[in-house]
Amino acid sequence: MIIEPRMRGFICLTAHPKGCEQNIINQINYIKSKGPINGPKKVLVIGSSTGFGLASRITSAFGSGAATIGVYFEKPPKEGKTASPGWYNTAAFETEAIKAGLYAKSINGDAFSNEIKAQTMELIKADLGQIDLVIYSLASPVRTNPNTGVLHRSTLKPIGQNFSNKTVDFHTGIVSEVSIEQANEEEIENTVAVMGGEDWEMWIDALKAENLLADGFTTVAYSYIGPAVTEAVYRKGTIGRAKDHLEATAFTISDKLADVNGKAYVSVNKALVTQASSAIPVIPLYISLLYKIMKEEGIHEGCIEQIQRLFKDRLYTGDAVPVDEKGRIRIDDWEMRDDVQARIVTLWKESTTENLPAAGDLTGYKKDFLNLFGFDVAGVDYQADANEMVEIPGLV
Ligand code: NAI
Ligand code: NA
16 A cells, blocks of 8 residues: 555654665665674663663674574554554564574564563573673553552653743644643652663563572663753653663663673763654754754764664673763763753753744655654655555564
């Protein structure tokens, strides 16, 4: 069928299999062009189908020759109805990996559940024995705690004061004022329950109890800090509390890994257009300004460039992993450069509906957003009939 983007709010309801496939091929080619990485050989990626997790799986496989297992939560296709983009991404990735002689299998389901953890561990036991890297890259609005059965919902709210600032609707380009009421204690706790480190620790505990972690094991989860303009709603808001918890959990996990000479890290990544970040107020305006500046400076990166740098220049250099004063790996270093952030402050004040097309990179934002769903990808014929019923070769 002919597949076109169908937007609803911050999401796109359709995805293009050929566009997603082309995105994967582009990312694989990028990783190959950067040369081999002396990195992990057996990798589990939790949240492997889109964004940073997908880039981590591609980098492990095509940079370091790793066998990979991916865990994700994606919607399969039905006749006449497309799958979610992560489904097509995974299908394309596993097709290419298998073609290259690399082991690639995956599990589609709720990573927060005991069942999916058990299923994943069975697969590791049967096929890989032990693993040397776990990337934890989930972004979800909800989590059911498997031990209590309680469903937690995260919120994106400031703490201690109401918040008001500019934002942009990136579909229309309209800059407006958004006001968000401060969170109550329960909302803070729920957000920490969803996006904090508890589930990450559960995964590592479970894997360790089954003796599935190789000597020298590493695990990495992703965090964000960001600029002053988003601080009240992001880093000092509910999601920031969850990130504080995630960062603290790295130390808890590291302590538990001493006997396998293992270590847990948090990597602070750059702001990028993903399905997760598009839903956060204020962030799209910031990203559109940031893209403009970073592209002008020649320091713009997408998920794949970020993760290639994480592996090559931070995790697998052969030397100690460089971290900041809080023990975090920083690949948001170029985003947070003083000159970049100084320009953000100025542009932020000046941003209006009228001048944002010139002051910011709204076009780049929109293109990246469409690309997430496989649309507006160079080299893809969108007039051609596309088969929506794509299968994932390594799906268990
Ligand atoms: P994303 O939305 O692209 O990816 C989320 C992944 O989690 C997908 O593979 C999805 O299938 C999977 N997932 C969600 N719920 C699941 C569930 N219940 N069970 C199994 N899989 C599930 O998100 P993105 O942006 O790559 O985020 C990943 C991490 O990176 C998050 O911790 C996020 O906070 C962090 N990060 C994101 C930044 C950004 O600007 N996008 C910047 C810095 C950090
Ligand atoms: Na991800």
